[in-house]
Amino acid sequence: MRILSGIQPSGTLHLGNYFGMMRPAIELQEKGDAFYFIADYHSMTSLFDPAERRQNSLNVALDFLACGLDPQRTVFFRQSDVPEVTELSWILSTLTPMSLLEKCHSFKDKTAKGFPVNHGLFAYPVLMAADILLYDSNVVPVGQDQKQHVEVTRDIAIKFNEAYGETFVIPEPQIRGETAKVPGIDGEKMSKSYGNTIEIFGEEKALRKKVMSIKMDSRLPAEPKPDAEQNLAIQLLRVIDAGAGREYEEKLRAGGLGYGDLKKKLFEVYWEHFAGARAKRAELAANLDYVQGVLREGAAKAHAVAGKVLQRARKASGLE
Secondary structure (H helix, E strand, C coil): CEEEEEECCCCCCEHHHHHHHHHHHHHHCCCCEEEEEECHHHHCCCCCCHHHHHHHHHHHHHHHHHCCCCCCCEEEEEHHHCCHHHHHHHHHHCCCCHHHHHCCHHHHHHHHCCCCCCHHHHHHHHHHHHHHHCCCCCEEECCHHHHHHHHHHHHHHHHHHHHHCCCCCCCEEECCHHHCCCECCCCCECCHHHCCCCECCCCHHHHHHHHHCCCCCCCCCCCCCCCHHHCHHHHHHHHHCHHHHHHHHHHHHHCCCCHHHHHHHHHHHHHHHCHHHHHHHHHHHCCHHHHHHHHHHHHHHHHHHHHHHHHHHHHHCCCC
16 A cells, blocks of 8 residues: 655644644554655745745654654655656646636635635645655545545546556545644634644743633633533644543533633643654754755655656656
């Protein structure tokens, strides 16, 4: 089983990235042939500072390795280190209906919220399709918001296969339902674009302040909260630690638990959850030659697979 997933270096990684993509991907590295990449081409639709992109890409590598990615089990690389993906993206784009891209929720949501529109943002699903198809991927672990893009990939691959003969493996999305959508501190989906994130790594005081800033309603601690499952701190607690989430949901529902105490518990559980990863990240940050070596070795392995798949597509479509 070939597993493929990527993550953008468009900002500091947060709990939504970790529980929606990183942890499922790390768990899957034990179950198949995993190819995971830093999607620096994708970041170009919204990030225009080259120095920031370089630093973010390094930070993603540090974060992923610190959280448990094993380079002995996983091919881990920068997307742009395997340029075959851009050629395949063009080949696929010639068979991709405009109407298919116009229906994509991510593009519509961003334009509705006033994000600057560029061709890269519109064509994002085609590049994502190239990312997936270039490595004969069977399984693509994604968050709920990316499920549609994997379905687009399937549609494009089927269309190519029908036009030019069986060339691409048809992938399947894999979604962790209980953590597919991680809420941000404002109740919206956690996203760097919305400025509502809780970072995986960062300075303790600033992160504690962010957690404690989560807004609650005006009910007194003694009042029972029959709608406790809707409380934002409870939702986040359940994502990080299901047991603690259930325990504190019942306490909140019964009454007698103050919102301040609830948010303190949320921070404690979150901070402890990543304690080991913080220590590992500090070790990696002191040995960047090792990290860069992991990425170079991963790119070489990815290139070997990508070249064969691209050659198949070129031959099938008459480019060779």
